[in-house]
Amino acid sequence: LRKPRRLIVTGGAGFIGANVVHYWCQKYPGDRVVVLDALTYAGNRQTLAVLDDHPNFRFVKGDICDRPVIDALLHEEAIDTLVHFAAESHVDRSILGPDAFVRTNVVGSFTLLEAFRQHWQSADRPADYRFHHVSTDEVYGSLSHDDPAFTETTPYTPNSPYSASKAGSDHLVRAYHHTYGMPTTITNCSNNYGQYHFPEKLIPLMCINILMGKPLPVYGDGQNIRDWLYVGDHCSAIDAVLHSGTVGETYNVGGNNEVKNIDLVHMLCDLMNELAPDLPVRPAQELITYVKDRPGHDRRYAINSTKLQTELGWTPSVTVQQGLRLTVEWFLANEDWWKPLLSEEYQAYYRKVYA
Ligand code: NAD
Ligand code: DAU
Secondary structure (H helix, E strand, O other), X not given: OOOOOEEEEEOOOOHHHHHHHHHHXXXXXXXXXXEEEOOOOOOOHHHHHHHHHOOOEEEEEOOOOOHHHHHHHHHHXXXXXXXXXOOOOOHHHHHHOOHHHHHHHHHHHHHHHHHHHHHHHHOOOOOOOEEEEEEEHHHHOOOOOOOOOEOOOOOOOOOOHHHXXXXXXXXXXXXXXXXXXXXXXXXXXXEEEOOOOOOOOXXXXXXXXXXXXXXXXXXXXOOOEEEEEEHHHHHHHHHHHHHHOOOOOEEEEOOOOEEEHHHHHHXXXXXXXXXXXXXXXXXXXXXEEEEOOOOOOOOEOOEOOHHHHHHHOOOOOOOHHHHHHHHHHHHHHOHHHHHHHOOHHHHXXXXXXXX
């Protein structure tokens, strides 16, 4: 019989964290799930509102750099599992202002590690405690067209302030296992997409701009490649690693779905042309506009997730065609979720990036 777990999920009001919290509360209703989230511009309490009736769910607004808050939660909730999503996550924002990335991604991750180490050590180092760190394929750097996909042993070559700060946190997690024997795992995942994705990222931005009849800004020559993973498949990967992963190990997570940006934008336009009845501009392709490139723009990411597939039996459940259709349908049906996010702050950010 599976022993119920007691989890803290940091960043659980963000895109992937919220998807995992919904997945977990539904699949394991006997587990305690405490979300710790600072509700930055990217955090959205509304996304979790339906869980407020769930007897094992609790939301705490707090910062992962705030050690006393974390110590108190670990203790009073008798936490055995910490799943760490909280981060500054957007590459373009890291170029405009890297400070918050170093603070949250490096100092915040360090603060959590130290708090969890003390909590684990004072409980006599239980083997079934777990600190799981959610990271990115961007730490491995950029691939050229014919390079093999990233594996877990690819050397780190982060290129943006965002990926450098994530690399810093990955190294700290690895060191806590190596030095203290703390039971840690890490996943390095490719580009996610799906429900609750914040409007600043490529797929939601294109969906929303198509619906509003605004230009679709494609950086550079549009030939950059990303490896797209439906967020539901990321949830099942984290489930597999938390239940069956080996401590001290890293697992790559990817969908085997490499797509050029310009091709992805065309796929979204096609879906919108088919599914949205009242587009302001039709066909949506007419809105495609090439704009100046992102500084230091990584050319290609590709993830080899053989280790996760062969050792833990995980496989992605949807193709990129299926996942994009689900996502477009979701954005069409959930204007009430995304419209309020196009705030003054967001418009000011948008003007800076797309000036
Ligand atoms: P997101 O930006 O949508 O959400 C981040 C969440 O963290 C928000 O709810 C925010 O309020 C919270 N947060 C930020 N700073 C905080 C702080 N100091 N204290 C507490 N909470 C704070 O991010 P996401 O896209 O859901 O990414 C989640 C994690 O997954 C990140 O660690 C990211 O690096 C990683 N990741 C993301 C992707 C992707 O494609 N989105 C892919 C691979 C890995
Ligand atoms: O690879 C995993 C990473 O994926 C995560 O670690 C990050 O948190 C997440 O934000 C994402 O990073 P990217 O930079 O790849 O995602 P983004 O959606 O910002 O951009 C995807 C691609 O589309 C990238 O090549 C830049 C391009 N792009 C993006 C935007 C926002 C455009 O051409 N136009 C745009 O307006």
